[in-house]
Amino acid sequence: MKQLDKFVEELKYKLGDNLISIIAFGSQANVQDAKNNLNLMIIVENLNAENLYEISSPVKRWVNAKNSIPVVMSRAEWHSSFDVYAIEYSDIKDNYRIIYGEDLIPSIFINKYFLRLQCESELKSLLLKYKNNFLLNIKSDREMKKVLNNVIKTLLVIFRAILRLHDRQVPYRAVDIIECTADYLAFNKIVLAKLARVKYEKDSYTKQELIFIEAELLKDIQSILKQVDAMHF
Numbered sequence: 001m002k003q004l005d006k007f008v009e010e011l012k013y014k015l016g017d018n019l020i021s022i023i024a025f026g027s028q029a030n031v032q033d034a035k036n037n038l039n040l041m042i043i044v045e046n047l048n049a050e051n052l053y054e055i056s057s058p059v060k061r062w063v064n065a066k067n068s069i070p071v072v073m074s075r076a077e078w079h080s081s082f083d084v085y086a087i088e089y090s091d092i093k094d095n096y097r098i099i100y101g102e103d104l105i106p107s108i109f110i111n112k113y114f115l116r117l118q119c120e121s122e123l124k125s126l127l128l129k130y131k132n133n134f135l136l137n138i139k140s141d142r143e144m145k146k147v148l149n150n151v152i153k154t155l156l157v158i159f160r161a162i163l164r165l166h167d168r169q170v171p172y173r174a175v176d177i178i179e180c181t182a183d184y185l186a187f188n189k190i191v192l193a194k195l196a197r198v199k200y201e202k203d204s205y206t207k208q209e210l211i212f213i214e215a216e217l218l219k220d221i222q223s224i225l226k227q228v229d230a231m232h233f
Helices: 002-018 049-064 075-080 086-094 112-137 141-165 174-181 189-200 207-229
Strands: 019-025 039-044 071-074 096-101
Touching (some): 002 039, 002 096, 019 086, 039 075, 071 075, 112 207, 141 189
C-alpha cells in the first residue's frame, strides 16, 4: 500500500515523537491491498492547532484519494471518550489493525450502560432525520432510495451494538446481523432484509415495495426505539 506508507511516513516526519499510534478500523481495516476508503485514527500525545496545521497537507492528499478524513485525537481524548463513543469503540475493538506505534486497543473498556444509551440516542436522531426526509423527499423515489440506504446503514451500526450488549458475536453479512438482532428486538425482518439486500447485494425495489417500505420503516424505527429505551444493562 504505497499510498498508506507514504501517508504514515509524512505523519511521522511532521509529528515526530508526538505521534503515538495510527490505527486502521472499519470494514477495510484488515484488507492488506485496500486502495482507498480506509478509516484511520491518529493518536498523539498532545494536540494543538499547530499540529493540525502541520499535517493538513498530507491529510488533504489522503482524503483526495477517496479515503475518509482521519480521526485525530490526543491520548487523553482517547481514554476519556469510551462513554460517549461506546458504539464506535466497540466497532474498533472488533475490526482494527495497528498501522504504526502503540497498540491502544487493549485499554478500551465498554460500559454496557453507555453502549445502550448511545443506541437510544442514535435511534432518536435517526427517527428525526427520517421524518424530515419523509416530509421533504417522499415524492421523489430517487431521493427516498438514498434515504433508505442511509437508514439501513445506521440501523446496522446500532444492531451490531445491540448484539454486543447481549454478548453475541456479530456476523459479517448485513442480512445475518438483522436475523440475529431479531432474537432481541421485534421488527419487520422482511423490510429490513430488503433494505440490506438493496444496499449491499445489488437488489432493487419495485414501485409497490418502495411505497410499502417507506411507511413500514417509520413504524419500525419508532418501535425499535421504544424497545431499546426499555432495555436495562
